[in-house]
Amino acid sequence: xxxxxxxxxxxxxxxxxxxxxxxxxxxxxxxxxxxxxxxxxxxxxxxxxxxxxxxxxxxxxxxxxxxxxxxxxxxxxxxxxxxxxxxxxxxxxxxxxxxxxxxxxxxxxxxxxxxxxxxxxxxxxxxxxxxxxxxxxxxxxxxxxxxxxxxxxxxxxxxxxxxxxxxxxxxxxxxxxxxxxxxxxxxxxxxxxxxxxxxxxxxxxxxxxxxxxxxxxxxxxxxxxxxxxxxxxxxxxxxxxxxxxxxxxxxxxxxxxxxxxxxxxxxxxxxxxxxxxxxxxxxxxxxxxxxxxxxxxxxxxxxxxxxxxxxxxxxxxxxxxxxxxxxxxxxxxxxxxxxxxxxxxxxxxxxxxxxxxxxxxxxxxxxxxxxxxxxxxxxxxxxxxxxxxxxxxxxxxxxxxxxxxxxxxxxxxxxxxxxxxxxxxxxxxxxxxxxxxxxxxxxxxxxxxxxxxxxxxxxxxxxxxxxxxxxxxxxxxxxxxxxxxxxxxxxxxxxxxxxxx
Numbered sequence: 001x002x003x004x005x006x007x008x009x010x011x012x013x014x015x016x017x018x019x020x021x022x023x024x025x026x027x028x029x030x031x032x033x034x035x036x037x038x039x040x041x042x043x044x045x046x047x048x049x050x051x052x053x054x055x056x057x058x059x060x061x062x063x064x065x066x067x068x069x070x071x072x073x074x075x076x077x078x079x080x081x082x083x084x085x086x087x088x089x090x091x092x093x094x095x096x097x098x099x100x101x102x103x104x105x106x107x108x109x110x111x112x113x114x115x116x117x118x119x120x121x122x123x124x125x126x127x128x129x130x131x132x133x134x135x136x137x138x139x140x141x142x143x144x145x146x147x148x149x150x151x152x153x154x155x156x157x158x159x160x161x162x163x164x165x166x167x168x169x170x171x172x173x174x175x176x177x178x179x180x181x182x183x184x185x186x187x188x189x190x191x192x193x194x195x196x197x198x199x200x201x202x203x204x205x206x207x208x209x210x211x212x213x214x215x216x217x218x219x220x221x222x223x224x225x226x227x228x229x230x231x232x233x234x235x236x237x238x239x240x241x242x243x244x245x246x247x248x249x250x251x252x253x254x255x256x257x258x259x260x261x262x263x264x265x266x267x268x269x270x271x272x273x274x275x276x277x278x279x280x281x282x283x284x285x286x287x288x289x290x291x292x293x294x295x296x297x298x299x300x301x302x303x304x305x306x307x308x309x310x311x312x313x314x315x316x317x318x319x320x321x322x323x324x325x326x327x328x329x330x331x332x333x334x335x336x337x338x339x340x341x342x343x344x345x346x347x348x349x350x351x352x353x354x355x356x357x358x359x360x361x362x363x364x365x366x367x368x369x370x371x372x373x374x375x376x377x378x379x380x381x382x383x384x385x386x387x388x389x390x391x392x393x394x395x396x397x398x399x400x401x402x403x404x405x406x407x408x409x410x411x412x413x414x415x416x417x418x419x420x421x422x423x424x425x426x427x428x429x430x431x432x433x434x435x436x437x438x439x440x441x442x443x444x445x446x447x448x449x450x451x452x453x454x455x456x457x458x459x460x461x462x463x464x465x466x467x468x469x470x471x472x473x474x475x476x477x478x479x480x481x482x483x484x485x486x487x488x489x490x491x492x493x494x495x496x497x498x499x500x501x
Contacts, residue, residue, distance in 0.1 A: 007424040008365075008380050009405065010035060016406065016435040020336055024438045030426055031437075032380060032400035034411035050122035050129045060115055062264040064257075065280045068217040068249075069109060076213075077104045079195045083206050090203075093237035098147025098311040103214040105313055107286040110321035113299065116331055117288055118257035126251045127398055131448050132335040136399050137250060137291050139379040142243040144343050144353070145294070146287050147311055150378040151371060152239030155230055155388060163232045169201050170208060170228045177223075185223040187213050207231035215246065216388050217282040226388060247394065248387030249283035257281065290316050297337040299324050308349045315347070340401045344430035356430035365423035377425050379403070382413050404428035407436040409443060 014029040080100060084091075091097040120128040127136040142148050159167050177185040177193065187209060194205040211227040218224040233240050260279045267275055293300050293316060301322050303315035324330055339345070344356045355376040363369060365377045380403060385392045396403065398410045405428065428434070436444075 006422075007426075008033060008377065009424075009426045010408075011426065012038070014038075014406075014408070015438040017438055017441050018435055019340075019401070019433070027406075027435065029406040029408070029435070029437065030428065031408040032397045032403065032405045034382065034397055034413065036409035036411050050124060060261055060264045061267050061276050062115075062260050063276055063278045064111065064114065065278070066109065066285055067220050067280055068214075068253075068282045068284050069107075069286045070213055072104055072106050073191075075191055075195065076209075079191065079206060079209075080104055082196065083203065087203055087235075090235065090237045093239070094234045095149030095152060095239050096147070096234055096242065098313075099215075099242070100147075100210060102147050102311055102313045103210060105317040107290060107313075107316055108318065108320055109286070110289060112324065112327055113289050113292055113321065114257070114285065115261065116327040117292060118254065118261050119328060120331060121254045121258040123255040123258060125395055125398055126254075126393055127395065130334065130338075131332050132338070133401075133444070134398055135295070135338070135340075135402065136395075137247070137254075137288060138396055138399065138402060139243050139247055139394065140343070140376070140403070141291050142247050142250075142287065143375060143379070144312055145290050146243070146246060146284065147313070148243040148246050149239060150241055150243040150375050152241045153233070154386065155240060155242065155245045156386065157229070157233065157240070159229045159232055163229075163236070166201060166204055166232045166235075167228045170204055170231070171225055173201070173205070174223050174225065187221050187223060190223045204228075204231045204235045207234050214284065215242065216249070218388075244383070244385045244394075245387040246284065246287075248385035248390050248392040250285065250288060251385065251392040251394075252387070252390045253281045253283045253285060254288070289321075293319075293321070294342045295339045296331065296334055297339065298330050298334060299327070306347070306349050309351075310349065312343075312347070312350055340434065341404055341430070344404070352430070355427050357427070358429060358431060360429045360432070361427040363425050363427065365425050373425075373427070376403075376427070377423070380425075401434040401436070404430070404432060404434055406434050407440055409437070409440050 010031045010033055012029060012031070013026060014031075015024045016027040016029055017024050080103070084100075088097060091100055117128060120130060122129045125134070125136075127134045139150050143150060173193070174185045174190075177189050190205065190209055194202050194209075199205065208223060208227055208231040211230055212218065212223050213221075216224075216227055218226070230240055256279060260277055264277050267277070290313065293303075299322055301319050303319060304317060306312070306314045341356075343353065346352060353376070354370060354372040363373055365374065369377075380396055382397060383394050385394050393413070395410070395413065400407045
């Protein structure tokens with residue numbers, strides 16, 4: 001076998017500090033690349049604009065719509081059960097088995113949590129910023145909680161015959177519904193047309209419904225043509241990397257939400273009328289709330305006991321959230337109450353992923369590697385997430401402790417070029433405790449201190465007359481993210497299976 005040419009982890013002796021503080025100590029550390037070279041003391045990246053100072057009793061003048069977080073539909077649950085008897089093997093082969101069943105669960109929305117996490121979001125890094133550290137929703141979270149795969153072909157993969165013919169049949173059905181007088185191919189009309197029909201394209205139609213209503217929400221409650229090619233691929237059992245596309249949409253919505261919260265705060269400070277902002281979140285945002293429940297002990301309600309082989313999301317089906325007073329303060333003071341690796345903890349009737357072994361392991365990423373270990377390797381790499389209509393930067397090296405690795409100064413990213421074969425990977429024990437380097441802790445404390453001492457500049461907002469009713473709709477075009485890397489298009493895409501084959 002060829003000599004490994006690249007390692008995802010930098011192993012070195014370093015001065016470290018435990019998560020709960022204490023005296024520094026020397027340790028053989030394992031840092032997730034890329035990190036700032038040890039010869040450089042000052043990191044190239046500052047945390048400007050990442051911390052938002054909002055009033056302790058902030059009342060957002062913001063109306064949220066959650067088109068990507070629909071309530072379960074009883075007919076949909078029935079259709080899932082019907083189709084599973086014939087197609088569950090295909091779903092497992094395509095990597096969507098758990099994701100489909102997750103769509104039948106009812107995750108009770110807590111708007112306070114949505115606003116709380118939105119306030120902590122940093123558009124520059126696609127991470128949450130807390131005084132005690134940095135965390136984010138990762139590809140691993142999308143896999144474990146959402147049930148989506150990081151392996152497979154791109155969501156943009158085109159079809160060839162005979163798949164192209166099936167795509168055209170689906171589109172003809174969509175147009176026929178459109179032309180019946182409804183002028184819109186709604187999800188309800190689509191379900192009524194195909195559920196239990198025995199049509200030769202019922203499976204493809206079923207997957208198109210699932211994609212439009214629960215995964216890639218476009219126009220409200222309508223079937224969109226752009227998902228048909230994905231549905232045909234999945235119906236064949238072809239693996240499609242849905243996780244990166246789903247995560248890209250969640251990052252997009254978190255950035256829109258953060259900016260909307262800031263704008264709403266400025267309205268409170270500058271106007272006395274009933275001017276309200278409106279924002280439509282199209283991603284499966286329930287995953288963010290469940291992410292919070294999994295990791296923050298102080299806001300976690302009592303989960304369900306799942307049955308054998310049920311998806312992890314079943315823990316939160318129909319669970320009512322806690323009413324937490326001063327949520328922002330609770331999140332800011334979480335510290336030791338934050339679980340960096342909740343999925344490494346044994347849960348009754350839930351099978352631990354293979355990368356959470358009791359002993360550390362070293363593997364060579366390449367042909368023949370187990371899919372679960374390969375998926376973990378994908379989750380560790382800085383990539384550009386390509387979704388439907390959005391591209392986002394994924395920076396797992398900024399939250400290395402979420403994967404069990406030690407945290408060092410995160411390096412700013414530019415054009416990356418990794419070897420596609422013989423990649424070395426060190427996998428830590430699920431029982432090990434990660435630490436932060438002393439230089440990282442020094443930088444972090446200095447950054448937090450600077451941010452809390454400086455007040456963000458206030459944007460001048462034109463006042464409207466008292467008593468006027470005005471609502472602004474926020475979209476990607478009207479409220480762009482604060483920061484967009486100019487070199488993001490140069491980043492290599494590492495989330496497809498062909499990388500290691």
